[in-house]
Amino acid sequence: MSSHAVIRDDDYVIDQNWAGYTTDEHAVWDFLYRRQRDILADRADEALLAGHEALNLNRGGIPDFRVINAELKARTGFEVVAVPGLVPDEVFFTHLAKRRFPAGQFIRGRRQLDYLQEPDIFHDVFGHVPLLTNPMFADYLEAYGKGGLRAMQFGKLKNLAALYWYTVEFGLIETPKGLRIYGAGISSSKDESIFALDDPSPNRLRFNLARVMRTEYRIDDHQQTYFVIRSYKDLIHATVDQDFAPLYMRLADGVTYKPDTILPSDDVITQGTQAYALAKIAGTPG
Ligand code: HBI
Ligand code: FE
Numbered sequence: 361m362s363s364h365a366v367i368r369d370d371d372y373v374i375d376q377n378w379a380g381y382t383t384d385e386h387a388v389w390d391f392l393y394r395r396q397r398d399i400l401a402d403r404a405d406e407a408l409l410a411g412h413e414a415l416n417l418n419r420g421g422i423p424d425f426r427v428i429n430a431e432l433k434a435r436t437g438f439e440v441v442a443v444p445g446l447v448p449d450e451v452f453f454t455h456l457a458k459r460r461f462p463a464g465q466f467i468r469g470r471r472q473l474d475y476l477q478e479p480d481i482f483h484d485v486f487g488h489v490p491l492l493t494n495p496m497f498a499d500y501l502e503a504y505g506k507g508g509l510r511a512m513q514f515g516k517l518k519n520l521a522a523l524y525w526y527t528v529e530f531g532l533i534e535t536p537k538g539l540r541i542y543g544a545g546i547s548s549s550k551d552e553s554i555f556a557l558d559d560p561s562p563n564r565l566r567f568n569l570a571r572v573m574r575t576e577y578r579i580d581d582h583q584q585t586y587f588v589i590r591s592y593k594d595l596i597h598a599t600v601d602q603d604f605a606p607l608y609m610r611l612a613d614g615v616t617y618k619p620d621t622i623l624p625s626d627d628v629i630t631q632g633t634q635a636y637a638l639a640k641i642a643g644t645p646g
Pocket of ligand 1: 443445446447448449452462463464479520521524
């Protein structure tokens with residue numbers, strides 16, 4: 361967070377202060393952009409790559425939100441707003457529900473090119489914002505924001521956070537060319553972009569809403585399981601179009617699964633070498 365970033369009010373929105381970025385900060389963006397685009401060329405879903413193009417994220421340097429918002433708003437009505445870093449859940453959900461994506465204002469330094477704790481502008485704008493040019497994905501994030509506010513009232517935030525994690529952050533999609541990346545946590549990471557598709561150790565399982573919402577996740581290492589959707593339309597159908605009330609009733613038993621677990625009911629696309637297969641579960645999975 362830069363020293364001039366003054367918090368305006370409780371929506372945590374700050375001025376991006378694009379003119380305040382240094383030459384070196386712009387160079388960090390260019391370096392990361394080129395590196396990820398090369399890795400993602402035949403690994404990312406085409407909707408994600410198309411989003412990079414549509415927003416012209418390679419104009420040179422850190423994107424100016426005033427410029428990308430003109431394009432983004434015209435396409436889906438979504439808008440990027442600058443925030444200092446992680447914001448409280450309720451603030452995050454409220455922005456999404458209003459079709460605003462809160463993006464970190466700062467960019468990582470040269471000593472942390474590959475890993476950092478808080479979402480910076482590269483993770484948020486290179487990773488998340490391109491898919492917001494896609495009308496279905498934009499609807500999904502708005503619905504997630506609204507669902508997040510409801511989940512907080514139901515005490516089901518943990519389940520909903522798992523859904524976000526395994527879709528928006530670490531989702532894979534099945535395409536005629538094979539599995540492809542759409543999750544921002546993968547697409548903005550050099551190592552995980554390769555690991556998620558090529559490494560033999562993680563499981564790749566067909567997306568199932570209740571199953572995903574019961575799954576624990578790791579924030580400190582590559583994922584042990586990725587969930588694969590068939591299309592964004594399918595994802596919307598499986599989530600936005602469902603009534604979550606009965607789902608939350610089922611989840612009330614509190615059963616969760618470890619990140620490396622494979623259940624008998626799972627539709628396994630590739631079984632990881634580190635998988636822990638559960639032969640039988642008390643009760644029914646999902
Ligand atoms: N804040 N800036 C920012 N970015 C996030 O992705 C984010 C957040 N606050 C809360 C949050 N994510 C998650 O806890 C929810 O999705 C559950
Ligand atoms: Fe993220």
